[in-house]
Amino acid sequence: MRCFYSEKLELELPSGHPFPMDKFRVSKDMLLDSGILRPDEIIEVRSADTHLLQRVHEPEYIRKIEAGALDRKEQILLGLPVTPQLYTRSATEVEATRLACHAALVEGIGVCLAGGTHHAFREHGEGYCVFNDVAIAIRDLQDKQPNIKIMVVDTDAHQGNGTAALLAHDPRVFTYSIHVGRNYPTKKTSSTLDIETVRYVEGDMYLHQLFTSLANALDAFAPDLVIWISGADNHRNDRFGQMHLSLREIQRRDEVLLGAFLRNRIPVAVLYGGGYNRQPEFTAKLHRNTVATAKRLASEYRGL
Numbered sequence: 001m002r003c004f005y006s007e008k009l010e011l012e013l014p015s016g017h018p019f020p021m022d023k024f025r026v027s028k029d030m031l032l033d034s035g036i037l038r039p040d041e042i043i044e045v046r047s048a049d050t051h052l053l054q055r056v057h058e059p060e061y062i063r064k065i066e067a068g069a070l071d072r073k074e075q076i077l078l079g080l081p082v083t084p085q086l087y088t089r090s091a092t093e094v095e096a097t098r099l100a101c102h103a104a105l106v107e108g109i110g111v112c113l114a115g116g117t118h119h120a121f122r123e124h125g126e127g128y129c130v131f132n133d134v135a136i137a138i139r140d141l142q143d144k145q146p147n148i149k150i151m152v153v154d155t156d157a158h159q160g161n162g163t164a165a166l167l168a169h170d171p172r173v174f175t176y177s178i179h180v181g182r183n184y185p186t187k188k189t190s191s192t193l194d195i196e197t198v199r200y201v202e203g204d205m206y207l208h209q210l211f212t213s214l215a216n217a218l219d220a221f222a223p224d225l226v227i228w229i230s231g232a233d234n235h236r237n238d239r240f241g242q243m244h245l246s247l248r249e250i251q252r253r254d255e256v257l258l259g260a261f262l263r264n265r266i267p268v269a270v271l272y273g274g275g276y277n278r279q280p281e282f283t284a285k286l287h288r289n290t291v292a293t294a295k296r297l298a299s300e301y302r303g304l
Helices: 023-033 059-067 072-078 084-107 133-144 161-166 203-221 247-263 282-301
Strands: 003-005 042-044 109-112 150-154 173-180 193-197 225-229 268-271
Touching: 003 023, 003 084, 023 042, 023 282, 059 084, 084 109, 084 133, 084 225, 084 268, 109 282, 133 150, 133 161, 133 225, 133 268, 150 203, 161 173, 173 203, 193 203, 203 247, 225 247, 247 268, 247 282, 268 282
Parallel strands: 003 042, 003 109, 109 268, 150 173, 150 225, 173 193, 225 268
Antiparallel strands: none
8 A cells, every 4th residue: 555755744833833734744654554555555746736736726826825925915825834834745745645646546555644735725725735635646647547436435523624615517527525514624625425414423423324325425426536535533532623523433434435445446546634622742652543544444355
């Protein structure tokens, strides 16, 4: 199972910043130290080419990120400091997702040890999301396979508003998002299918909503590829997710979804999404667990 990563994914943030930027490196180290992944399964990636970014984002917005020229309002909306490294970090994340999608089509599964920047719009970024890696990867895939049917399955606790906007009115793409209705972003953008949960939803209710609605969507759309933004902010101790799932219930989510994709031979690209746990390193642990489940189930279903 190939996993795509780069040391450039880590960006220095001001002390006390809520985004756990070290989670990418920490989860990668956890996967290696526990023997879940071998070193040769982690593929170092470079930044995506500018022409790939321009398939989704306005050239002027890309230029402003590269030049560090966002105004104060734009920086507040984005939530990240505009430094010389921000463009490289964000473009590298795009490339990791793009390659994970291509790997999934060839091998059945591919993993980006980052990704899921679903709040990025064509001309601006929001909620720590600079470039929309999912939309860019999809446009790249469509360039090579125009008729490919792709489903975005977003189980991050927050609605994927940017992804929904960028991929709207494309019949080849199905955007599915299950999220807390009364949570960030305040203004939602309609996905193909949005499932709203109550605030602080309990695990049993959440999993029932997820499994029932997603099974129907998969059956109706029959995708050639699933891009899954898993999310670690569903955990009950997350600062921003406003869900109340336990570690065991998140593992149940991962097992059922990945099992359904792999058992039915639907290629899947696994992305991290958000996570802001109050306990240091727990977000990285949740991402590590998702990748571990992907590795185990990929081995189990390989012979089918």
